[in-house]
Amino acid sequence: MRASRLLSLLLLLQTRGRMTAPELAEELEVSVRTVYRDVESLSVAGVPVYADRGPAGGYQLLDGYRTRLTGLTGDEAESLFLAGIPGPAAAELGLGSVLAAAQLKLMAALPPELRSRAGRIRERFHLDAPGWFREVERPDHLATVADAVWNQQRVEVRYQAWGKPEATRLLEPYGLILKTGVWYVAARADGHFRSYRVSRMRAVATLESRFERDQDFDLAAYWDTWSEQYRARLYHSEALVRLSPLARDLVPYYLGPFAARAVRETAGPPDEQGWVQVTLPIESPTHARMEFFRFGPDLEVLQPSELRELMVRSAAEVTRLYAGG
Known part of the structure; x- marks a missing residue:
């Protein structure tokens, strides 16, 4: 110490x-x-x-006394400070002091001209990972899971998936992913790789036994594939809708990135008022009704008919509610 x-x-x-x-x-x-x-x-x-x-x-x-880190170009020195994870994320992982010490050592080892360039990076760029209007998750067991990932130790977790009762699972944690303020762990369970939301872990116990990593596992490639599969599982239906110019601008904020991409890929030519027809992914008519109602009169459902009828009934019920008041 x-x-x-x-x-x-x-x-x-x-x-x-x-x-x-x-x-x-x-x-x-x-x-x-x-x-x-x-x-x-x-x-x-x-x-x-x-x-x-x-x-x-x-x-x-004394002037001239210093340790040196040789072989770094200016661009390389700058990239080291751009590549760091956000400060709050490092703190959640229990790495805040470690990251600060590492950056201090790096800054001290750089020659003055490179130190100045690296310092400007921290002054001019800041990564704020969570999306707008989303509460940042601070999972109770994140540091424990991160430690198990680093040390290749198995963990026994009590996990509660969405809409399901708690279940005990034995995991081999391979890596952590921070997605718009939400932490996930990629882990192998029963010989298969799956993703688990860390905030849904009700208890975590680190076991003494270690595991050997699959050398072919690529965390970034796994996450890309899992994300696409998750989207396909979640949004297994589609809806044809009309969007006003305002609604089109609000899609990324109200419906998220998958819907925003669908707008870019499927939008037809605008009519005289600027409205466009697009095909949006939906989970179910019931879920889509709640999501689409946020747009008020700036979104019209054309298909499927079941969803359009739900929107009509909901609009009538809202009208009766306020008329009766």
């Missing part, structure tokens, strides 16, 4: 230049007295750290 703190102190001085003892204490979350002892230890070890006294004083390293 102390060795790690000494390294962090060294890298802070290398990255930021002169720092006071209180500033170092705050960064390292230790007392000022501990900083004094650590600086003395670095000096004894041969690290050229010295102190300037006075109001503008502080600790700093």
